[in-house]
């Protein structure tokens with residue numbers, strides 16, 4: 463079944479410190495990833511799997527990039543979904559944040575620092591390995607996410623997510639991102655685990 467880009471235009475005019483012009487450009491990029499994911503899956507279906515190997519092969523190359531297209535589409539979906547300033551962390555989430563990071567301020571400091579040391583994504587996860595919350599950075603869509611992680615919050619820290627509004631001030635953008643977190647969405651992801 464083909465993947466479909468979701469309509470996040472309801473975010474326009476709703477965010478603090480992230481312009482509509484930037485958001486609209488970002489939606490276009492997200493739609494491009496969804497289109498490429500569909501193309502990727504179609505191409506994989508019709509490409510000969512025979513004679514593949516580690517060195518070279520059309521199917522092999524597609525297979526190596528499959529997660530780029532998939533994560534490029536769905537990390538953006540998770541990111542847009544957790545935007546819109548709304549709510550606050552649930553008592554259960556607050557407890558987990560405190561257990562994992564010490565307190566909310568330390569959690570935000572960790573989130574920002576992680577965002578400053580990647581050129582790509584930050585994901586906040588609950589780990590099925592130790593039951594704690596973690597921040598992980600992905601330098602490419604498909605590189606850097608450890609196994610056994612359930613994602614509850616996504617920060618897009620690629621330059622395209624902020625340069626139009628913030629120039630090179632990635633930290634200023636991350637501060638704005640934090641103000642725009644939809645905690646109701648994060649609480650829902652968290653409580654579903």
Ligand SMILES: [Fe+2]
Nearest residue numbers: 538618620623
């Ligand atoms: Fe992005």
